[in-house]
Structures are given as C-alpha cells and as structure tokens.
Amino acid sequence: xxxxxxxxxxxxxxxxxxxxxxxxxxxxxxxxxxxxxxxxxxxxxxxxxxxxxxxxxxxxxxxxxxxx
Amino acid sequence: xxxxxxxxxxxxxxxxxxxxxxxxxxxxxxxxxxxxxxxxxxxxxxxxxxxxxxxxxxxxxxxxxxxxxxxxxxxxxxxxxxxxxxxxxxxxxxxxxxxxxxxxxxxxxxxxxxxxxxxxxxxxxxxxxxxxxxxxxxxxxxxxxxxxxxxxxxxxxxxxxxxxxxxxxxxxxxxxxxxxxxxxxxxxxxxxxxxxxxxxxxxxxxxxxxxxxxxxxxxxxxxxxxxxxxxxxxxxxxxxxxxxxxxxxxxxxxxxxxxxxxxxxxxxxxxxxxxxxxxxxxxxxxxxxxxxxxxxxxxxxxxxxxxxxxxxxxxxxxxxxxxxxxxxxxxxxxxxxxxxxxxxxxxxxxxxxxxxxxxxxxxxxxxxxxxxxxxxxxxxxxxxxxxxxxxxxxxxxxxxxxxxxxxxxxxxxxxxxxxxxxxxxxxxxxxxxxxxxxxxxxxxxxxxxxxxxxxxxxxxxxxxxxxxxxxxxx
Numbered sequence: 362x363x364x365x366x367x368x369x370x371x372x373x374x375x376x377x378x379x380x381x382x383x384x385x386x387x388x389x390x391x392x393x394x395x396x397x398x399x400x401x402x403x404x405x406x407x408x409x410x411x412x413x414x415x416x417x418x419x420x421x422x423x424x425x426x427x428x429x
Numbered sequence: 430x431x432x433x434x435x436x437x438x439x440x441x442x443x444x445x446x447x448x449x450x451x452x453x454x455x456x457x458x459x460x461x462x463x464x465x466x467x468x469x470x471x472x473x474x475x476x477x478x479x480x481x482x483x484x485x486x487x488x489x490x491x492x493x494x495x496x497x498x499x500x501x502x503x504x505x506x507x508x509x510x511x512x513x514x515x516x517x518x519x520x521x522x523x524x525x526x527x528x529x530x531x532x533x534x535x536x537x538x539x540x541x542x543x544x545x546x547x548x549x550x551x552x553x554x555x556x557x558x559x560x561x562x563x564x565x566x567x568x569x570x571x572x573x574x575x576x577x578x579x580x581x582x583x584x585x586x587x588x589x590x591x592x593x594x595x596x597x598x599x600x601x602x603x604x605x606x607x608x609x610x611x612x613x614x615x616x617x618x619x620x621x622x623x624x625x626x627x628x629x630x631x632x633x634x635x636x637x638x639x640x641x642x643x644x645x646x647x648x649x650x651x652x653x654x655x656x657x658x659x660x661x662x663x664x665x666x667x668x669x670x671x672x673x674x675x676x677x678x679x680x681x682x683x684x685x686x687x688x689x690x691x692x693x694x695x696x697x698x699x700x701x702x703x704x705x706x707x708x709x710x711x712x713x714x715x716x717x718x719x720x721x722x723x724x725x726x727x728x729x730x731x732x733x734x735x736x737x738x739x740x741x742x743x744x745x746x747x748x749x750x751x752x753x754x755x756x757x758x759x760x761x762x763x764x765x766x767x768x769x770x771x772x773x774x775x776x777x778x779x780x781x782x783x784x785x786x787x788x789x790x791x792x793x794x795x796x797x798x799x800x801x802x803x804x805x806x807x808x809x810x811x812x813x814x815x816x817x818x819x820x821x822x823x824x825x826x827x828x829x830x831x832x833x834x835x836x837x838x839x840x841x842x843x844x845x846x847x848x849x850x851x852x853x854x855x856x857x858x859x860x861x862x863x864x865x866x867x868x869x870x871x872x873x874x875x876x877x878x879x880x881x882x883x884x885x886x887x888x889x890x891x892x893x894x895x896x897x898x899x900x901x902x903x
Contacts, residue, residue: 397746401790409789
C-alpha cells in the first residue's frame with residue numbers, strides 16, 4: 362500500500378467502526394498500520410491450498426448434565 | 430538457617446525447611462514481606478501486597494502442620510513458600526488490573542484464579558500482585574500508569590515484559606516463585622533479562638480460568654523461579670483440566686504428566702539442534718554466545734532452520750494486533766486517552782486490520798505448525814536465544830541488531846514470538862558470562878506436550894553450571 366492508500370483506508374475503516382482517531386494518535390496509528398501491512402505481505406506470500414485449515418478449531422458446547 | 434537467609438535459596442529449600450520445622454511458614458512469609466518492603470521502592474515489581482491474607486494463610490499452614498493432619502500437610506510440595514502473580518491473575522478482594530488504569534474501575538474479584546488456588550493447595554502462600562505491561566501488550570514493562578519495573582541486576586535497565594514484575598520479583602529475592610503469562614514471549618523475555626528460569630508450557634496445558642485474557646488462541650500461563658526443580662514442582666502442582674464449575678475451553682483435557690521426578694534423567698540420547706537463519710540474524714553477539722555455550726555443553730552441533738518462521742511470526746503479529754484490539758474496542762472508542770501511551774496507537778491500528786489478513790494468518794499458522802512438527806521427527810530439542818540482547822536501558826527506543834536499527838519495544842520478542850505462535854513448550858534458562866555483566870536467556874524448545882524434556886535439559890544445564898540464577902545484589 363502507498364502512504365496515501367494507507368491513510369485513506371485507515372480513515373475509512375475507523376469511520377466504519379465509529380473509532381474517532383484523535384489528531385495526536387493518528388500518526389502512530391498510520392505507522393503501526395503500515396507495519397501490519399508488511400506482516401500481511403509475508404502471510405499473503407505463503408501459497409495456501411483451499412483445504413489448508415485455520416489454526417483455531419471450534420468445539421461445540423454441550424448442555425450441562427442435569428443434576429441427579 | 431534464618432528465614433532471611435532462606436529467602437535467598439530456592440522454593441524447594443524453603444519448603445524443606447518448613448517441612449522439617451527449621452522455620453515456620455509465618456517467619457518465612459514475614460521475611461518475604463520485609464524484603465519486598467525494603468527493596469521494592471527500587472524495583473517496582475509489586476502493585477499490591479496482600480500482607481494480612483498472606484500472614485493468615487501462613488498461620489494456617491503452621492497450624493495444620495501441628496495438627497492431626499500434620500503428616501499429610503508435610504507432603505505438600507510448596508509448603509509455606511511465598512509466591513506472587515502478574516496482576517492479570519484474579520485475587521479475591523482486588524480488581525484485576527492487567528496493568529491498566531481502566532480496570533481500576535472494575536469490581537473486586539470474588540475468587541482467586543485457578544492457578545493461584547492450585548499453588549495454595551500445594552502449600553504455597555500468595556503475597557501479592559505484580560507489575561506488567563498494560564493488557565500484556567509489550568516486552569519492556571515500562572508501565573506509564575505505575576512506573577517501569579527496574580531490573581534487579583542493573584536498576585537503570587528494563588526487566589523485560591510483559592511479565593516484568595514476575596521476573597524482577599524472583600531475581601530480587603522478594604519471592605522464589607511467581608506466575609506470569611506468555612502470548613508472544615512475556616514469560617521468556619523477562620526470564621532472559623532478569624536472569625531466572627521460566628517455563629512456558631505447551632498451549633492448552635494449564636487452565637487460564639480467572640486470568641485476564643489477551644489473545645485466546647495464543648495465551649499461555651506459567652511459572653518463574655531460580656531453579657529448575659522449583660519450576661517443575663510448581664508446574665506439576667498446576668497441571669490438569671478443571672473438573673467442575675467454570676473452565677477454560679482452551680485447556681486440553683489431558684491427564685497430569687508429572688515432571689519433577691525425571692529432572693535428573695540427563696540428556697543422553699536426546700537429539701538437540703540449534704536454530705540458525707532467522708534466529709541468528711536477529712541476535713547480537715552476546716545472545717549468540719549464550720546459545721553457543723548451551724549448545725556446546727549439550728554437544729549440539731547441528732544448525733537447522735525453522736521452516737516458514739518469518740511467515741509464522743507475521744501471523745502471530747497480525748492475530749495479536751487484531752484480536753487484542755477487538756477485545757478492547759469499546760474502551761478504545763470511549764476512553765483512548767486512558768490507555769498506555771506506549772501501546773495505544775498499536776491497539777488502535779489493530780482494530781482496523783482487514784479480516785482477510787487475520788483469517789489467512791490463522792491458516793498460515795497451522796501450515797507452519799505442521800512443517801515444524803515434521804522437524805521434530807528428527808529432533809527432540811531446539812535451542813535459540815530468548816532475546817536479541819541483554820536488558821536495555823529504561824526508556825531506550827532503538828537497538829542495533831546485525832546492522833539494523835530497530836525499535837526495542839516491538840523487537841525484544843522477535844525470537845520468542847515464532848515459538849509461542851505454534852504453542853511449543855519452552856524452558857528459558859539464564860546464562861551468565863556471555864554479556865559483560867548481565868544475563869541472557871536461551872530457549873530450550875520441545876515438541877508439543879514434552880515439558881518433561883525441556884525441563885530435563887534445563888536441569889542438566891543447571892547442574893553443569895551453564896545456567897544459573899543468583900539473587901541480585903541489592
């Protein structure tokens with residue numbers, strides 16, 4: 362992402378979440394978002410088969426046993 | 430030996446002394462409370478001391494020893510041992526702060542965390558709660574709300590984080606045993622910088638009920654101590670899934686697998702490798718020297734690379750950034766000014782990450798875990814530095830790693846993050862002499878559920894004098 366794209370995305374996503382970024386916080390937020398984008402590029406570069414499962418799996422929750 | 434002298438020994442020696450009536454639990458706990466009062470103004474490890482509760486509990490231990498139940502009480506492994514916990518563990522009667530200002534408004538807890546209860550059931554006595562990075566999002570414990578934790582071995586330097594108080598309290602001899610949490614390195618980093626032993630068990634081994642969460646699929650809890658036998662005793666006392674009431678859905682339904690009796694089994698026959706590539710490129714010469722000393726002592730000569738390690742670390746970063754921010758989104762909206770200034774902007778950015786990045790990170794993480802599992806078909810133990818360097822000065826923003834100028838606060842965990850990302854058990858062992866005056870830790874890493882092996886190797890290093898944990902001269 363270019364710095365301009367990062368700014369546009371951050372402002373739009375913050376608005377979508379109703380997260381009002383204060384002027385004194387915004388430069389830090391842009392810097393950390395850019396760092397996350399670098400990390401995302403490393404993750405995107407890994408080829409994944411459609412069957413590649415996520416690390417977190419769901420366990421159904423059974424109702425409590427009735428007390429005897 | 431007096432209670433004051435005993436306090437400089439390990440928890441096992443203290444329990445033996447209480448067991449043999451050489452010292453009372455009350456005297457031992459009082460000595461711990463006195464040392465905290467005398468040294469903590471310089472260390473800043475404690476955020477709460479539960480003096481009355483501790484003395485009452487110690488009195489109960491002594492009374493039980495003198496009662497008809499005395500023989501049974503005498504068998505408790507941590508008899509009369511004072512301990513303290515990172516302030517994200519629930520303590521009855523106190524709000525659980527998790528290092529924050531915001532949680533000061535929360536209701537005092539009605540019960541102790543599961544692991545606090547288990548350690549007290551093993552005879553230990555809780556004396557207080559410990560300083561940490563806010564919401565566990567940091568590696569330096571420069572907490573802006575209550576002040577930084579000072580490294581007992583050099584008061585001008587950081588203790589590491591996020592369990593900085595847990596590391597410093599043990600290094601300072603205030604207590605012989607503490608608990609912390611480790612999401613991306615928060616047990617192994619302070620253990621390294623404070624020169625003590627730390628155990629991050631396999632993900633899912635110990636129940637987290639009654640502890641403030643950070644990242645559900647990455648959070649681990651574990652002990653710090655100045656000897657491996659203490660780690661093993663505490664770890665064994667805390668194992669096992671919960672059988673009644675609230676329970677941690679992330680805790681595996683595994684039976685207790687005790688380790689303490691296997692510590693002397695040695696390392697013969699174990700296949701031990703040294704992590705190269707990523708792990709050597711991101712460490713200063715002192716840290717590499719610490720790893721080399723450990724490798725030489727163990728006869729480990731094979732250098733191997735962890736497959737997919739950079740992508741795995743990136744996955745942990747994204748999952749942490751996004752899920753951590755989502756957890757605190759309501760307060761990030763309402764009261765951002767009350768967050769720790771050192772991590773607030775990182776939290777705010779994390780709230781904005783595209784879902785597709787995080788979903789892909791979880792799939793990459795699993796693939797990475799599968800690749801590393803294949804490596805463990807050929808090795809039992811892997812070695813790597815715990816931190817890129819020894820403790821940095823409090824307030825330092827940057828350090829130099831192999832010619833790259835990098836921010837300290839984001840990179841002190843660069844060597845631990847890829848390991849916890851896939852839940853491997855690690856014992857951090859403290860090595861002295863690699864740096865001119867400070868300790869540096871080495872990670873002894875095992876395959877999932879092989880805490881027995883990482884503790885055995887750590888015990889062998891301790892018995893050979895390669896790893897040791899002296900109390901700081903204060």
